[in-house]
Amino acid sequence: MRLPIFSVIGAGNGGQAMAAHLSLMGFTVNLYNRTREKLIHILNNGGIYLEGAVRGFARLNMITDNMEDAIKDADVIMVTVPASGHSDIAYEMLPHLKNGQIIVLNPGRTFGAIEFYNIVKKRRDLDVVISETDTFIYACRSNDGMAKIFRIKDAVSLASIPSWKTDYVVDLLKLAYSQITSAENVLETSLNNIGSIFHPAPTLLNSARIETTEGNFQYYLEGISPSVAKILERMDRERVAVAHALGVNAITALDWLKDTYGVASDNLYDAIQNTDAYMGLLAPKTLDCRYIFEDVPMSLVPISSIGRQLGISTYTIDSIIHLASCIHEKNYWKMGRTVVKLGLDGKSAAEIKEIVEGVKEESTVA
């Protein structure tokens, strides 16, 4: 069996680490970035120096800012750009996609796969699979062709649209990542997006501290105090309630910490304080960061929007979206993934489930 060829889209922190690791695992890897500047050091070296949990020089098959070249021979297209860029990337990719290709959003944040799917299905001739993970597999940092993997997560779940293709994608990806398991559908991966809880609110509730110290404090251990943790717990209850309304048995942030890091506690504050993996992680240096500009429109807005449609109040989440909109002087409600933008407005939970799971006839044919 021929090994799949990977195309990694986005040469940021995550993309460089993923491309390097896949290459060191023996796969053929193309790396794409929209701007050439980010690729210069990698082009000069012909690859990426990887350190941390995995070490070595990772030679890449192709390093390019040309999307067509980047994906034309790829079996699996790993998208690692911020979710706020998913839509643009989908449109850029669209004319060059070929039947049989697998696209994986790492991660989708909330409803990333649905957004991508809606764009891709504009080409009716095309038969590709859109998948998303619930979290990014690496904790890593990268800079100018030097990537460092702090940790590879033990458990990542993935789902595809339609969901009966999930196992096929997971089986293929297991050649690289044994940690990836199948989720029931993309509603599960989207609603189990714990970043929606851990990213925007602690950043926002430390706005002045970030702006006056350039983020020079421990994001989790100092930035999430007992009171901040209480706000996160409320947001988490709202997220889980929306998930339940969609028929998704979502995991709480507390249980996620237990499953992911083995931390047992009866409240979020203590659990975070006892998570070794969070030691030493500093806050973003500015408020112009993914924790706001990605997670607010692409995680919180869709949770709130679908919640409103299904009659679930998300007042705490809404407050954070509003305050983020104030500080960035942007309307994140408008920019975000609302039910209207996702083509889900007016649909019931059952109808939404049917859309992402695919019709039964297809399932039988496969």
Add this chain to the structure above:
Amino acid sequence: MRLPIFSVIGAGNGGQAMAAHLSLMGFTVNLYNRTREKLIHILNNGGIYLEGAVRGFARLNMITDNMEDAIKDADVIMVTVPASGHSDIAYEMLPHLKNGQIIVLNPGRTFGAIEFYNIVKKRRDLDVVISETDTFIYACRSNDGMAKIFRIKDAVSLASIPSWKTDYVVDLLKLAYSQITSAENVLETSLNNIGSIFHPAPTLLNSARIETTEGNFQYYLEGISPSVAKILERMDRERVAVAHALGVNAITALDWLKDTYGVASDNLYDAIQNTDAYMGLLAPKTLDCRYIFEDVPMSLVPISSIGRQLGISTYTIDSIIHLASCIHEKNYWKMGRTVVKLGLDGKSAAEIKEIVEGVKEESTVA
């Protein structure tokens, strides 16, 4: 003319400073506190040691935890307890009030005088005047019979219910405080409550910093960064819009800084950074502080509640109220001064104005 006798209600930071200063000005002063513990040092000394802008040992006429004794001979009752205690204090005072007495809430926060007035008018035999100031006249700290006045504000405005009695109260108070001027009505003093902008949001948006440093940072200069100031500007626009809907030409926080501290700037962040009076002022040591438990229910909730009734959206203020409710695990909406609690529900701006200004017949009689 006999000098008025003052009764100062509440021996906290403000009450101790005010009682001491009034005494040093030559007035007879009684000091009341509900709990005797706070009075012990003052009782032992027979008065208060005052330092800062005014210095000296201030002997008090009476130091008591008995409300009847404290107010029975008083001409002016200066209430200095947090606004969250106004209602309790009003009920405690009610049986002992006498015709002709003047009650001044220092300050009323938002709609303190209306709340107090509604309680006091339960005794139909009684003819007293309820007044409120827009801000507390001192910047001060007190502890165990030692008070320090950092600064006496240049301008304090006051209004009474009914408002045609305002000038009479201001004239009497001018014997002590030449800074006090007449406001049009208590809607003006209540809506010009700048503490509603400067207290809850910066505290909340520095929650983790307060909890992890015990408030060891400069509240205004470090706690109000450019992004926090943007949120305050939004809240301020909402407050001013509600005021306009009530027919009050409220001052913006920016203009208030200009008027109060002579700071000229075109944005709130720069204005605050350039306010010398804010240098060195540290944050509260915990989140269990007046900036939240007083200002959220007694300033923000009434602004939001009256705004909703008059069709003015206060989404930023509402977000702060909600997040404060989360961190204190209290429903500040329920605890706060809503239009229902104030007896103003369903009333138009004109009707509310009539209530606080008093009917014209009375005005003619006076």
